[in-house]
Amino acid sequence: MYYKKVAEYVSTTEEVRGTVTTRYSIVMSEISIFNGKEEVKLPSYGIEIVQQVFDDEKDVVEKWEERVVNISPYFEKxxxxxxxxxxxxxxxxxxxxxxxxxxxxxxxxxxxxxxxxKIAI
Structure with a gap:
């Protein structure tokens, strides 16, 4: 599935294991939904969270990521x-x-x- 990042929030904390950076990205894709016999393409927004732990040399020691791409067609939500x-x-x-x-x-x-x-068409 193709998606692109359209916004991002970043959180950084210092922990015993290193510097933890977490990125909360809003991703956008397109979804097709059938309304009766008619296919309607809608924008679809989701969230991707990527968390990385960096050591003192700024090397990535651990990394986790997960995404849910189809949450809502409304960016604001x-x-x-x-x-x-x-x-x-x-x-x-x-x-x-x-x-x-x-x-x-x-x-x-x-x-x-x-x-x-459908009403607009």
Whole structure:
């Protein structure tokens, strides 16, 4: 699947094991949804979290990453989520757990937007 990063929040902390940098990126792709017989292409935003641990020589010692690419067709909603995840210091390991609990609040956005697109056509 093709996606591109459209925004990013970065958090850096110093820990015993080294400097931990966590990037909360908003990624954009496109999704096709059928509304009856009609195919509608919508933008789709998601979140990618990449966490790296650097040693004193600035070499990457550990790296974790995870992404969920289809959260909502609305950038603003996903942007708020990325900010919230940064404030929570959410690790990539826990991304799916948290998103799974929130999924119902966002997935219906696609259906609402498809209906608006059909009315506009």
């Amino acid at each position: 996903v942007d708020k989520l990325a900010e919230l995840f940064k404030e929570m210091s959410l690790s990539p390991i826990h991304l799916y757990e948290v998103i799974d609990d929130m999924c119902e609040h966002y997935i219906s956005d696609y259906d609402k937007l498809v209906k608006l697109c």
